[in-house]
Amino acid sequence: MLALNLVKSVAWRVGFAVRESGQALERVGCRLQGIYSHEEQLCRHMPSLPVQYDAPSAGPSSFAAPSSLMVGNVSLGRSSSLWYNAIVRGDLRPVSIGNHTNIQDSAYVGASSEYSPPVEIGNNVSIGHGAVIKGATIGDNVLIGINAIISEGCQIESNSIIAAGAYVEENTLVPGGEVWAGNPAKKLRDVKPEEKTHLKDLPGKYADMAGQHEEIIKLLKMKQQEYTL
Structure with missing residues (x-):
């Protein structure tokens, strides 16, 4: 039994070596003939996708x-960031995102239908992981917590905080300088002075982190190009 297993293992390894050698020789032959059909030219994912006559635009250092x-129809402002698995859809209604704003991992921003209000997000806004923004207006220096939901027609004024997991009902006005929480969300308290400082500092931290990630991605692309040459 052991001898049979050994023979099978050797046969598998020899077959693997022959197959890999054949594929390598084929790639060399194709390159010598100027044929590059074996190389994948298309990216599996397109971060920016036009729809009809509308294409997303991104500002400098975004x-x-x-x-x-x-x-x-999406406008991403200067030094703003859109993180991993985050989705911003301007196919139904326009989406405007200001400067130094971060849309964090797995967040969704867009409209529910063609009848929804456009989405307007101001400057220095932080939208937490998994948050959902639908047809709402958000002022400057706002923090939308993790998994919070902002419904259509809502207006979140500047220097306010929506707590993690909060559900803000349709057409709700959240005055500036307030913290809202709960389902449905209600005023919890006023924003504390140290929280106001945090609201202004957080977007800068994400901007710095975005620069680091971009440098790493560029380096990985260079390494990939070296490998394929």
């Missing part, structure tokens, strides 16, 4: 992670 997605 960052969109490779697995993120911007669709249609």
